[in-house]
Structure formats: C-alpha cells, structure tokens
Amino acid sequence: MADQLILRPRSEHRFHASPGGRSMKALLQRLPIETYVVTFTVALWIALSLTAPNFLTENNITNLMRQTSIAAIVAIGVMCTIVIAGIDLSVGSVVAFCGVAFAQLCGHGLGLAAAAAITVLAGLAVGLINAVAIGRLGIPAFIVTLAGLQVYRGLALLLSGGMTVGGLPSNVKDFARGTAVLPNLFWTMLVVGLLFHYVLRYTRTGRYLYAMGSNAEAARRQGINTFRITLTAYVMSSGLAALGGLLLVSRLSIASPSMANAYELQAIAAAVVGGASLFGGRGTVLGAVVGAVLFTTMSNGAVLLSVDPFWEMVLEGLLIALVVYLDNLQKRRQSGN
Amino acid sequence: MQWKTMLAASVALSTLIGLNAARAEESIAVIVKATTSEYWQWVFKGAEDAGKALGVKIDKLGTPKDDAAGQIAVLESAAGSKPTAVVISPTIFEALGDPIAAVTKSGIPVVIIDSGAKTDQYAAFLTTNNEAGGKAAAEAVAACIKERTGKVAGKVGYLTAMAGHESLDSRDKGFVEGMKAYPDIKLVGNRVANNEEAEGMNFTADMVTKDPDLVGLFADNAQMGTGAGASVNEQKLGAKLCLVAFDSDAGELEHLKDGSIYALVIQDPYMMGYGGVWYGYAAAHGVRLPKNVDTGVGTVTKANMNDPKLAGLLDVSKRKLGPFIGN
Numbered sequence: 267m268a269d270q271l272i273l274r275p276r277s278e279h280r281f282h283a284s285p286g287g288r289s290m291k292a293l294l295q296r297l298p299i300e301t302y303v304v305t306f307t308v309a310l311w312i313a314l315s316l317t318a319p320n321f322l323t324e325n326n327i328t329n330l331m332r333q334t335s336i337a338a339i340v341a342i343g344v345m346c347t348i349v350i351a352g353i354d355l356s357v358g359s360v361v362a363f364c365g366v367a368f369a370q371l372c373g374h375g376l377g378l379a380a381a382a383a384i385t386v387l388a389g390l391a392v393g394l395i396n397a398v399a400i401g402r403l404g405i406p407a408f409i410v411t412l413a414g415l416q417v418y419r420g421l422a423l424l425l426s427g428g429m430t431v432g433g434l435p436s437n438v439k440d441f442a443r444g445t446a447v448l449p450n451l452f453w454t455m456l457v458v459g460l461l462f463h464y465v466l467r468y469t470r471t472g473r474y475l476y477a478m479g480s481n482a483e484a485a486r487r488q489g490i491n492t493f494r495i496t497l498t499a500y501v502m503s504s505g506l507a508a509l510g511g512l513l514l515v516s517r518l519s520i521a522s523p524s525m526a527n528a529y530e531l532q533a534i535a536a537a538v539v540g541g542a543s544l545f546g547g548r549g550t551v552l553g554a555v556v557g558a559v560l561f562t563t564m565s566n567g568a569v570l571l572s573v574d575p576f577w578e579m580v581l582e583g584l585l586i587a588l589v590v591y592l593d594n595l596q597k598r599r600q601s602g603n
Numbered sequence: 604m605q606w607k608t609m610l611a612a613s614v615a616l617s618t619l620i621g622l623n624a625a626r627a628e629e630s631i632a633v634i635v636k637a638t639t640s641e642y643w644q645w646v647f648k649g650a651e652d653a654g655k656a657l658g659v660k661i662d663k664l665g666t667p668k669d670d671a672a673g674q675i676a677v678l679e680s681a682a683g684s685k686p687t688a689v690v691i692s693p694t695i696f697e698a699l700g701d702p703i704a705a706v707t708k709s710g711i712p713v714v715i716i717d718s719g720a721k722t723d724q725y726a727a728f729l730t731t732n733n734e735a736g737g738k739a740a741a742e743a744v745a746a747c748i749k750e751r752t753g754k755v756a757g758k759v760g761y762l763t764a765m766a767g768h769e770s771l772d773s774r775d776k777g778f779v780e781g782m783k784a785y786p787d788i789k790l791v792g793n794r795v796a797n798n799e800e801a802e803g804m805n806f807t808a809d810m811v812t813k814d815p816d817l818v819g820l821f822a823d824n825a826q827m828g829t830g831a832g833a834s835v836n837e838q839k840l841g842a843k844l845c846l847v848a849f850d851s852d853a854g855e856l857e858h859l860k861d862g863s864i865y866a867l868v869i870q871d872p873y874m875m876g877y878g879g880v881w882y883g884y885a886a887a888h889g890v891r892l893p894k895n896v897d898t899g900v901g902t903v904t905k906a907n908m909n910d911p912k913l914a915g916l917l918d919v920s921k922r923k924l925g926p927f928i929g930n
Contacts, residue, residue, distance in 0.1 A: 320812050329808045336801070419639075419667070428644040430829065432853025443837050518800050518833050520854035524639050524826060527668075527799045562805075569809035575795040576766070 299541030300553040302592045306585070307560045310567065318570035326570075328449055330562055332442070335451035336510050336517070337536065338558035340529055342462050343506030345537035345554040346499045349466070350479040351546025352400065352407040354500065356392070356414030357507040358529035362522075363418040364389050364511030369431040369521035372438065382512055389508020392418065393501030401496040415530065422523040431521040442516035451513060455555070458506065463551040471498055479546030536561060539589045543597070560585075628660055631883050632681035633876065634674065634691040635665040636718070641852045642825060642872050643692075645919040646716070649876030650690065652924070657884050659687065669765065669798075671698040682706045688883030689713045690876075693720035696769040712886035716879040717872075718770040726886035729878050729896045731870040733770045736900040737777020737823075740847045743866040743902050744819040745785055747845035756787030757818035760810050762803055762831060763795045764824040774823045774849060791817070796827060800854070803830025804837075811840065818845060825850040828867070832858030851903070851917050859905060866904045873915070873922040874898055899928035 314321040340357050347354040364385045371381035392414065399410040444450045466472035478485040478495045486492050510529075515521045538544065539560060540553025561582065568578040633650045635643040647663045654661035664681055666673035671694045679702065681689060689711055693699035700721030707713050712726040719728065745755045761778055764771055775793070782788050791814050796802040803826060811817055811834075822828040828848025832855060835846050841862040848855055851867050858864040875898050882892055903913055915922035 318813075320815065323812070326812045329805075329812065333805045333808070423639055423667075428639060429641045430825070430852040430854050432857050514801060518804065518829065518854065519836070519857065520800070520829060520833075522641075522800055522826070522829070522852075522854070524668075524798065525800050527797055565805065566809050566812075569792070569794060569806060570813045572792060572813070575793070 297596060298550075299548060299593065299596070300550060300556060302589050302596070303540045303553055303556045303560060306589060307556055307563060310560065310563055314563070314567045314570065318567065321567070321570055326566070328445070330559070330566055331452040332449050332517070333566070334555075334559050334562040335449070335455040336513050337529070337532055337562065338455050338555045339458050339506050339513070340510045341533040341536035341540075341554040341558045342458060342551055343503035343510075344530065344533040345540070345542050345549045345551070346462070346466070346475065346502040347407070348479075348534070348537050348542045348544060349475050349546060349549045350495060350499045351482065351544075352496070352499060353411060353534070353544070354396070354503040354507075355408065355411040355530045356396065356418055357503060357510075357533055358526045358531075359415045359418035359422065360389060360392055360504055360507035361511040361514060361526035361529055362422040362524070363392075363425070364508040365515045365521040365525060366422045366426045366431060366511075366523055368512055368515055369434055370425055372434050373431065378435065378437065385512060386505060386508045389504045389511070390501050391504075392508075393504035394497065396500040396504065397493070397497040400500070401493040419523070426521065426523045428523060432519075434515070434519060434521075438516050439519035442513060451517070454509075454513065458509070459551050459555055462502070466551060471495070475499060476547055479548070481547075532558075532561060535586050539586055541593055548597075629658075629687040629884075629887075630660040630662055630684075631880050632662045632664055632684075632686045632689045632691075633880065634677055634681060634689065635663075636674070636692050636694050637668050638663075638665045639667050640825070642850055642870075645872035645922075646692070646876035646879075648919070649873035649878075649922070650880045651876075652873075653877040653880035653884075656924075657880070659880070659884060661880065662686065666694075669694050669768065671695040675699065675702045678702050678706065682709060682711055686711060687887045688726070688880075690716060690879035690883050691720075692717040693769075694718075695767070697721050712883055714879045714883040714886065716875045718768075725894075727882045727892045727894060727896060729875055729882065729898055731770075731875075731900050732897050733773035734777035734780075735897075736849065736868050736870065737774040737779075737821075738781035739777075739900055739902050740774070740821050740849065740866075740868045741778045741781025741784075743847045743868065743904070744782070744821060744845050745788070747847070747865040748788075748818050751842075751845070752818070754787065755785045758789050758791045758814050758816055759819035759821075760790070760792040760794075760814070760817060761821040762806055762810075762823060762827045763793060764798045764803075764827045766795050771823050775821075778821050778823070788819075796830075798824070798826050800826050800830040800833070803827040804834040805830075807831040807834035808838065811838065811844065818843070820844055820846045822846065822848040824848075825852040825855055828852075828864065829854030829858070832863045835863040836861060851919075856917060859903070859908060862905065866902050867917075869901050869903055869913075869916045871898045871916060871922075871928050873919050874925070874927055877924060878927070897927070901928045 344354050368381055368385040396410055399405050400407045442451055474490050474495050536557030537554045540557035542549030650661050664677050674694045703713050703720050704722040704724035707724040715725050715728045749755050794806040822831040835841055845865045847866045849868050851869050
C-alpha cells in the first residue's frame, strides 16, 4: 500500500517521458543527477591524458583503482545517511577504531575470518547505537555522530595505547596487494557498489530511504517505520566504515589510531559532488563512487603535474562548490522553476 | 535537615582539602603536541620513568592532534594548578612563545622539548637538532644511491607530513640543504599530506608515477615513513628507490626489515621525556642548567639494526636511562 504512494527517487526522472519532448530544457530536466560529476571526471581524465605523460598508463590506473576503493566504500555508506536527510560524521573514526580492533584481534591469535567478523559486528553495533540515539532519543544526527567522531577515535587510541599496531600475518596485506585482472580492492568496491545500488533502487527498504529523506513526516504517516529506516541507513554507514577499516589495515599492513583522519569529510564531499542532497531524498551509489574517483584523480593529477600542494587544496575546495552549484541549478530546473 | 547535610558535607570537604594540602606532592606537567602519536607516547613513558625515580607525580597532558590554541589552553590550566615545573613541546613556534614566557614569569620553570618556541624565557631546551636530522637523512639517501649505482645522481623527492610545523620544516630544510651538496642530484618534488599513512602511501605511488626514474625519497615523520614504505613494498621498488624516513614505529620497522625502507633517522623521545622531567625538577630546585641540549639523532639501516646499542632506540619499549645519543 505504502509502496505505491511514496516518492520515487528523483534520479529516475530519466525514465519518464518528459512533456515538451526534445527541447533543450526538457533534455536538461531528464539528466540523471550524476551528470555533472561524470562530466567533470571524464573531462579531467582527458585533460590529464593529454598533459601528463604517465597518467594513462596501466600502472597509474591500477594505482588510482587502489587509491579510490576505500574512500568510495566509505562514501557509499555516508551517502545512505545523507539520503534520509541525516549525516554520519563518525565514519573516519569508525574506520580507525575498527582497523585497530581488527589488528589487535589478529595479534591476539584470533583467526583472520573470526577477527574480521567481530570487527564488522562492532561496526554494525556502532550504527545501531547511532540510530537509537537519533531515532529513539531524538538527538540530532549531526550531534550524535560528532560525538561518535570523538568517542571512536578515543577508543582507537585506547585499544592501541596510542601506538602503531604492527606484526600482522602476511596474508592480511596480501589481500590489498593482490590483483585478479583488477586490484582486489577495486573488486571489493564493485561488489559493494552493485549490492548497494540494488538495495537502494530495487528494494522496498531502499525506496523507503528516499521517501523518508524527501519528507519524513509524510513517510511516517504512510505507515513507514521510520526508526527501522534510520537504523538501516546508519548500520549501512558504520558497516561500510568497518569494512573500510579492514581494507585500510590490509593496504597499510599496520593499524594506526591516526589513520583515516578526516575521511568523513572526504566521504561527504564525494557523495555531495556525486549529486546527493544534504536535505535528503537524493543521492546515488554511482554518484558517490564517481565523486570519490574525481577527488582521487585530482590528487593524482596534482602530483603528476607538480601542482603546488597548497593550491591543490584550494582547487579541490573550489571544485566542490562549483559542482554542487551546477547540480543545484539542475535541481531547480527539475522542480520546474 | 538540609542545612545539616550541607554542613556535614562542607566539613567533610574541607577535611579532604586539608588532607590533600598536607600531603601536597610535587608534580610536573608534561604537555606534548599530539597524544595520538606513538612518538609522544614514548616521551610520556620516559617522563613517567623519571617521575618514578624522582618521586614526582607526572601529569600527562596535550591535545589529541596538533592544535596550537588547544595547547595554549592546556598550558594555562596546567600552570594554574601550580606544578613544580612544566615540560612542553610547542606545537607552533610563534604561537606558544608568549604563553610559555608568562608561565616562566609566574615562577614555574618551563623546560621545552622537541620543538622550539619564540621566547628565551625558559629553563632549558632539549631537542633533536631537526635540521641535522634532515641532513643525516640526505646523507643516508646519498649513501644508498651510491651503493646501488656507483654515483650520487638522479631525481630525489620528499614527503612532508603537515604544513607549518617547525620541527618538520627544519627536517625538510636540512634534507634539501644536505642534498645540495651533491650537484648531480635533482630535487623534483615535495608533497604535503594530512599526517595520514594512506595519504603518504598514495603520494609515494603518484610521485613514482610522475618520475619513474626517482631514486631517492625522504619521509619526514613516522606516518609518512609507514605510508611510503607500504607503497614501496606494494610496488616492489625496494631495490630501486632509496627511501629514508624519520622516527621508528611498528610500520617503519617492518619496512626496514623487508627492505622497503633503506634507513631510519631516529630520535630519542624516551630520553627527551626523561630528561625534560629531570631538568624541570632540577630547575625548580635551583640547579643551574645548560640552556640548550641536543638529544641527538642516529641513522639505522638494515645492516646495523641489530646492534644492541640501537635496540632501545628502534624499539623504545627497551629504552632505559642512558646518555643522549650522539652522531
């Protein structure tokens, strides 16, 4: 019943026959929300291929894949909370906390699979706590997850005694170093991406996330269990952050309490540049992934072109502003103004 | 009823305060730059061992991450509780100068460790000569390149952990100066990271992509060293790229052992903490101290890493009270 009433994600405008046919305006209205980020990324790739001789090499593309994967996985999770008009600022700290927990569990003789399973469970528990604080206690998501940013970084420090945790079994790092045509990290990102794409677009729960983000009160009145949806979003976010922690430890072959510093901001930036709206109801997996690719490419390109590191930061900031501005224009067109 | 409870409570409270005052023990506040880094944990350990030896309580303070305003607040509140002495590692040279001078003026001796501050109002300054450390790194890079190619020539780059930090800037300066001694070396790049291992790893890969003939790289702290080491290990460049990094943590040691890092330039954080507390205690009891003390740097390669003399420097959990390292 509720199924038929809820709003469809706006990204699906392209599937509707638009009144007005082939005019430019109608075409712009039908553009999917990832248009700008994809355009920018493709343009940047072409520009870099022409200007930086070593950009389009197998080695560099493999590096880019490895560098993007973890950021993209974390961004997909944060995007899920943004879709319900929430936010998750705790992910960077959860990556570090889970990474350190995983390394410590391995160090205490637990098998890899068991250590990884416990770590992911810990990540899911973080999501549960966030959701209860937000959905049941009524504390704003911004505050809850800001507290989490402190708490889980603190726990990472406590668990590690402030030290880098090394001495991990060599098969931990073998995963991130390994390739099966494409790097294992990239395959992981693809699997996570496809899974979340499917859930968000084709399942009832996924639709409810968008419905709640568009109008929480309306969603509630239509009989959607908004707490359950809040729980889903935050568990997705923390769960993916925990996975990110495992992958980061594998990549670095150590765990450090200072790792994943400011990942939450990178993840939010990737999601928003990829078309997610901080007001909720809007955001796609493809957008978040391409957003992450765009930032990795900028950083990579800045090194290849010897751009001053301080200018690189300025350019990245300006890029976020520009893409979101264009995206807002698009949104206004879509809403018919 | 209520006023009786209040009376009882206030009597109990004043007794407690009186007891505390009677038992007033000496305490030394040790304020580090970032409590989240392994290096500063070793400083704390040295300070605590010195505190035990002296019978002084050690207050371990600091901000989780480099934060000058936060550190000034910590310093001011620590000074407010009238410790015997303060040991501090200033986060930013300019910013901590006046607050440190103010504490000295209030009669509490201040010992500065690790990094300087813009003031001469302190009891003693114990530091690694970071510039000399950078130079030692340059010499290690040069030695490595010579060992592998027979001559000191080629492209060299360096990774800076964070922008605007006196100790890091001095290391980089020392490194750049040191490399200038070799005319055939070309400095090709510098990247500034967010003091985060994965970022150091990415930058290393990207720098090698840009200059596939890069022969030397300097990583100016433990986070950068761990990240760069992981990247060199991943790309199997250990035999080609001469990577030299500052400090030693678990990640760097692993990569020194697997050959991804050629050499580590190590400091002596344990003795900095130990010496800082000892000097602070001495200053508070009227001992005249040398104003500037060099705690020394050492260079460790795979060849000498098992030297028992270096054991306590590489793995600080084995470090005990001993002389400052000299090079």
